[in-house]
Amino acid sequence: MFKNISSKQGAASVLVVVMMLVLMVFGLAMVTTTLAQLRLSNNHEAWVVKYYELEIAAQKRIADIDSILYQTETEVVAYMKSGDILNPNYNGPIANHRDYSDGFIIQDSVANQSQYLTDIFPMIYMEQLAINLDGIETLMPGTVVSIDENITGMSDITIKSSVTNKEEDYKKYIAFELKARIPEYSISYNGQIIDGVKAVAVADRYSITNYFELQEPVQYEEDIKFGNPFEKPADTPADTPADN
Amino acid sequence: MKILSSDKGFTLIEMILSIMILAIVSGVVIQLFVVSQDLGDRAKEADYATFTASNAMEVVKSVDDPGTIMNHEFFREADVVDGDVILLQLFYDEDYQVTTKANASYILSVYITEQEAYTKSLDARFDAEGQVVESSLCDIRVTYYKLEEEDSLLTIQSSSHYYTYVR
Numbered sequence: 001m002f003k004n005i006s007s008k009q010g011a012a013s014v015l016v017v018v019m020m021l022v023l024m025v026f027g028l029a030m031v032t033t034t035l036a037q038l039r040l041s042n043n044h045e046a047w048v049v050k051y052y053e054l055e056i057a058a059q060k061r062i063a064d065i066d067s068i069l070y071q072t073e074t075e076v077v078a079y080m081k082s083g084d085i086l087n088p089n090y091n092g093p094i095a096n097h098r099d100y101s102d103g104f105i106i107q108d109s110v111a112n113q114s115q116y117l118t119d120i121f122p123m124i125y126m127e128q129l130a131i132n133l134d135g136i137e138t139l140m141p142g143t144v145v146s147i148d149e150n151i152t153g154m155s156d157i158t159i160k161s162s163v164t165n166k167e168e169d170y171k172k173y174i175a176f177e178l179k180a181r182i183p184e185y186s187i188s189y190n191g192q193i194i195d196g197v198k199a200v201a202v203a204d205r206y207s208i209t210n211y212f213e214l215q216e217p218v219q220y221e222e223d224i225k226f227g228n229p230f231e232k233p234a235d236t237p238a239d240t241p242a243d244n
Numbered sequence: 245m246k247i248l249s250s251d252k253g254f255t256l257i258e259m260i261l262s263i264m265i266l267a268i269v270s271g272v273v274i275q276l277f278v279v280s281q282d283l284g285d286r287a288k289e290a291d292y293a294t295f296t297a298s299n300a301m302e303v304v305k306s307v308d309d310p311g312t313i314m315n316h317e318f319f320r321e322a323d324v325v326d327g328d329v330i331l332l333q334l335f336y337d338e339d340y341q342v343t344t345k346a347n348a349s350y351i352l353s354v355y356i357t358e359q360e361a362y363t364k365s366l367d368a369r370f371d372a373e374g375q376v377v378e379s380s381l382c383d384i385r386v387t388y389y390k391l392e393e394e395d396s397l398l399t400i401q402s403s404s405h406y407y408t409y410v411r
Contacts, residue, residue: 013262020269027276034283041290045398048298052402056383059403063362063381066405070364070379081370198368198377204407205379 050170051213057163058174061140062208065159065178068136069205072129073183079124080117080187080194095131100124110191117187117194125182126155133157154182158209172215178206292340293350293388293398300334300354300386301400309408310356310382319354330356348391355385359403365410376410 075093084090085104090097100120107113133145136159143161150156157180164173184199254262303318304310314324314332321342325331335348362381369375381403388398 016266020266020273023273024269024276027273027280030280031276031283034280034287037287038283038290041287041294045290045294048294049398049400052298052301052400056401056403059381059405063359063379063403063405066379067362067364070366073366077366077370194370196370 047170050165051172054163054165054172054174054213057165058176061143061161061163062176062178062206064140065136065143065161066205068132069129069180072125072132073205075132076121076125076128077185077196080121080185080196083194085117085194094124094128096124096127110189114187114189117189117196118185121185121187121196122154122182126157126180129157129180130155133159159206160210170215172213174211174213176208176212177210178208180206289390289397292336296336296340296352297386297388297398297400300352301384301402304354304356304384304386305402305404308406310404310406311408313354313356322354330354350397351389351391353385353387353389355383355387357383357385359383362405378408378410379406380408381405 079085079090079092079094084092084094085097085101088101090101094100103120104113104116107116130147136143136145140161142163143159146158146160148156148158158177159180160175160177162173162175165171181204183205185196186199187194187196189195300318303316304313307313307316310330313319313330314322319332319334322332322334323345325333332354333345334352334354335343335345336350336352337343337347338349340350359381363378364380365376365378367376382405383401383403385399385401387396389396
């Protein structure tokens with residue numbers, strides 16, 4: 001028996017078999033590692049796709065809020081431009097009509113009247129905006145409007161909102177806060193016509209003061225499944241709903 | 245048995261058999277390395293697709309006016325088709341470097357479409373002679389293709405709300 005062990009016959013075969021085994025183990029380790037890399041890449045890819053899908057809902061929400069700001073500005077501009085502010089029988093969307101027109105009438109010169117119109121434009125806008133934003137919480141779930149008086153005596157209108165996806169994996173939500181910007185108009189009155197020029201440098205109707213995204217960890221499968229690594233995952237539908 | 249136990253040498257059949265076994269085992273080992281290389285390439289391709297597409301998306305979202313996107317450094321070498329939709333195409337070679345259409349292995353396409361229902365125009369002056377401020381919601385679609393493959397490697401879609409100044 002000892003004679004057989006000490007014999008060197010067949011040693012080369014043993015070496016070749018061992019080498020092959022080692023190479024096979026290396027090969028399997030490499031396949032496992034690269035498979036894990038591929039799964040990570042696919043997870044990252046899916047995460048990015050889902051994130052941008054959720055941004056569609058967030059940006060649509062911002063555009064919806066901007067529509068309300070636009071509506072308010074056009075209402076107030078029309079109120080001024082048409083001279084409705086001077087019309088005692090005005091019956092339009094501007095809520096506090098009498099207060100403004102009474103104040104205008106008591107001004108003793110066209111210069112003062114122009115200044116009065118310039119000064120009250122932001123007030124009319126903010127009051128009208130508060131009215132137009134009434135009920136937004138019902139229209140856009142997860143939206144909260146807060147109106148605070150700032151040091152200049154004007155109102156600061158802040159709108160907080162959030163959207164979330166309903167996927168089981170990659171669950172995330174985007175929350176944002178935007179502040180309504182008061183349009184800056186310089187208004188002039190010549191005794192007959194009211195004209196106004198907007199400061200275009202601050203033409204944006206809102207400024208985003210906060211915008212962030214939170215997420216839950218990706219749900220990993222606990223069991224290892226050996227599938228075909230070359231099989232392409234099914235394409236995500238183009239209009240996957242990602243909504244509140 | 246006598247021949248097998250003899251230490252004079254190997255027969256042809258023994259040689260053929262052992263070479264066959266070695267070839268089969270080596271084939272499996274080589275296959276493992278090839279599969280591994282292929283998987284690694286696919287992972288790299290998926291990563292490049294994701295990073296390139298999301299970089300393009302962020303650039304489109306960052307500009308003030310999507311109509312001027314072709315002036316951005318990222319799209320400096322892009323082919324531009326500006327019609328109802330803004331379509332930009334960037335070409336990448338097999339090393340993921342920007343190249344010409346002729347040498348391209350990958351194509352990055354960016355489509356920007358305006359949602360008309362959300363387009364709001366407001367004249368900056370009461371008498372309608374001033375600058376028009378326009379706000380719009382645009383849909384953005386970024387697709388990363390491999391030239392020889394029919395399906396895209398990656399498609400990401402998003403939207404962005406813009407303010408632009410006309411006139």
